[in-house]
Amino acid sequence: MDKSSEKNIFEKYSNGTITDQELLLLYNWYFEQFKSNRSYPDPEVFQKRMAEMDKAVLAGLHKTERRTIPLKYVAAAFLLVAASFTFYFILKRINEKKYDAVYAIRPGGNKARLTLADGKSIDLTEARTGDLAKQGGVKISKTGDGELLYTVTATKSAGNEYNSIETPNGGEYMVCLPDGTKVWLNAASTLKYPATFSSLSERRVILSGEAYFEVAHNEKQQFIVQTARQCVRDIGTKFNINCYSEEPAIRTTLLEGSVAVIPTLPRRTSAHKGAVPVAESILRPGQQSLVTAEGIEISEGNAAESISWKNGSFQFRNDDLQTGMRQIARWYDITVEYEGAVPQDKLYGKVHRDNNLAKVLNMVLGSGISYEIKDRKVIIRSKIK
Numbered sequence: 300m301d302k303s304s305e306k307n308i309f310e311k312y313s314n315g316t317i318t319d320q321e322l323l324l325l326y327n328w329y330f331e332q333f334k335s336n337r338s339y340p341d342p343e344v345f346q347k348r349m350a351e352m353d354k355a356v357l358a359g360l361h362k363t364e365r366r367t368i369p370l371k372y373v374a375a376a377f378l379l380v381a382a383s384f385t386f387y388f389i390l391k392r393i394n395e396k397k398y399d400a401v402y403a404i405r406p407g408g409n410k411a412r413l414t415l416a417d418g419k420s421i422d423l424t425e426a427r428t429g430d431l432a433k434q435g436g437v438k439i440s441k442t443g444d445g446e447l448l449y450t451v452t453a454t455k456s457a458g459n460e461y462n463s464i465e466t467p468n469g470g471e472y473m474v475c476l477p478d479g480t481k482v483w484l485n486a487a488s489t490l491k492y493p494a495t496f497s498s499l500s501e502r503r504v505i506l507s508g509e510a511y512f513e514v515a516h517n518e519k520q521q522f523i524v525q526t527a528r529q530c531v532r533d534i535g536t537k538f539n540i541n542c543y544s545e546e547p548a549i550r551t552t553l554l555e556g557s558v559a560v561i562p563t564l565p566r567r568t569s570a571h572k573g574a575v576p577v578a579e580s581i582l583r584p585g586q587q588s589l590v591t592a593e594g595i596e597i598s599e600g601n602a603a604e605s606i607s608w609k610n611g612s613f614q615f616r617n618d619d620l621q622t623g624m625r626q627i628a629r630w631y632d633i634t635v636e637y638e639g640a641v642p643q644d645k646l647y648g649k650v651h652r653d654n655n656l657a658k659v660l661n662m663v664l665g666s667g668i669s670y671e672i673k674d675r676k677v678i679i680r681s682k683i684k
Contacts, residue, residue, distance in 0.1 A: 323642040327621040339435045370552050404675065407486055409445040410470030416460035416494060422462075423447060423472060423589045434613040435460050437477055451495060460494040466508070469606075469632035478502055479515035483609050486629040487543070496520060511542045511609045514556075529590045532579070545625060549590040552605035553582040560588045562595045609654060611615065615646035615663065622646075623663065624679070631656045633675045642668050642681045 307508040311317035313322060330582070331405020354663045408556055413421045421431055432439045438450045439462075447464065466472050466484045473483045477495045480502070484490055488508025496502045503523045514522045516535030524531040526542040528551050542549040544643050551560055580595055582588060587600025607614035608626070623646040624635045630652055652659075660677070671678045 338392060352651075367399065374615055393478045401578075404633065404672065405655050406655070407469030407471060407632065409472060410638075411447075411464050411466045411472035411484065413439070413447065414463045414465070415439075416462060422514055424470075435494050436497075444470075447472065449475060449477040449494075451477050452499065461491055462494055463489060465489040465490040468629050468630070476502075478517065478520070478522075481513040483511040484507035485511075485608050486632075506540060506542060508543055509608070510538070511606050513536075513537050513538045528563055528592075529595075530561045530563060532561065534558060538582075539609075541605070542628075543625075546622075547591065550587060550605070551590075552587045552600045554606070555584055556600045557584075558582050560590065560595060562590045568628060607649070608652070612649050612651050613659065613663070614649045620644055620668070620679070627656075627659060627663070628677075633677055635677050635679060638678055638679060638680045642679065644668055 305456075308317065308321050310319060317403055318459065341416060361529050366675065379679070403496075409424065411423045413423055415421070415432060415434060417434070419432070428439050428441050428443050430438060430440045433452070437454055440448050440450065442448055452631055461498050462672045464472060464484065465473055468487050470486055471484060472669050475481050476492060477497075482490060482504075485508060488506070488510060490492045490504055490506055490510060492504040493499060493502075499520065501523055502520050503515070503525060509525065510524075512522075512524065512533070514536055522533040524533070524540060524551055526540065527544065528542070529551070531538070531540060531551055534557040536555040538558055538560055539554070540549065541551075551558070557656045560577040578598055580588060582597065585599060587605070589596045599617060604614045604616055608630075613623070613630075615627060620642050627633075627634050633656065642665075644667055645662055646665075648663065650659050650662045654662075656677075657672065664670060664679075667682050669682050671680075671681045
């Protein structure tokens with residue numbers, strides 16, 4: 300149909316004056332439009348529209364008392380009705396394949412691997428609830444809530460035995476250490492720690508990635524978190540440390556109590572190895588430290604934002620796009636690429652981490668940004684304004 304005929308026949312359809320022959324022509328035109336539409340419209344919309352036209356066709360076929368319809372039109376009508384349902388299911392499957400790749404990327408969950416001092420490795424995701432191992436007077440068990448619990452069962456020392464727990468991309472886990480300290484590990488993080496602290500002068504653990512600590516206070520044994528570029532000495536408190544290697548700074552945020560942050564800078568000469576500690580800085584509740592190669596900076600932090608991951612959400616407040624996408628990439632186990640210049644948009648808002656990837660991106664990315672998901676890769680583009 301040309302534009303004029305198209306307008307005329309739609310007007311007739313709307314006011315109820317369309318003939319059977321014109322209705323079949325409209326039906327066929329509508330069907331052909333969908334077949335040639337490369338964007339694959341929503342099959343639910345198609346089904347609703349086809350159902351309306353099917354009803355109209357069949358109603359016309361029953362008006363035998365007013366007019367006689369040639370047999371060829373009757374046959375054509377039923378063929379088109381059958382074709383509409385066939386095409387609907389084909390279209391539905393095309394859409395399912397098209398969107399499966401997007402919505403199949405689900406959020407992370409309780410996943411981790413425990414490695415004991417003797418080299419034994421335990422997949423905590425698959426491990427049953429109950430006792431997992433015993434070493435040096437310590438019992439290791441998995442609780443019904445999917446947490447790792449250390450319980451001291453004897454005074455025998457195992458201070459020279461170190462365990463490690465590692466979360467993959469898309470994983471998180473909580474471990475209760477032998478001294479009662481609770482540690483929540485974010486995705487792509489590793490914590491190395493003694494099997495027991497009973498015979499040690501200090502409680503030192505080594506972290507890479509991100510973790511939230513609720514430290515059990517012990518005046519006789521200070522608790523120290525060692526990372527690549529700093530040490531945090533706890534004085535009985537709650538704090539979060541973000542020390543991913545791909546981040547430009549180590550971020551320590553204090554929620555309760557007091558901590559001393561001690562940057563460690565690399566030695567300048569090849570004759571010496573290791574790092575040199577510099578002057579410590581004491582954080583008060585609500586403060587945050589940023590440690591870079593140049594030193595340390597103390598500022599007022601946002602506690603809710605720093606531990607939003609632990610509480611099951613992404614929370615952005617004027618974060619640059621790449622920083623936010625690194626968080627999302629770790630949780631959904633994806634890679635991110637930027638096509639063209641990296642958008643300078645800032646991210647704001649809060650969204651739950653239990654949503655599918657596409658929903659999070661739709662809520663987080665601004666109107667000036669478009670994205671495409673291919674397998675487990677997200678391609679970010681700036682829209683032309």
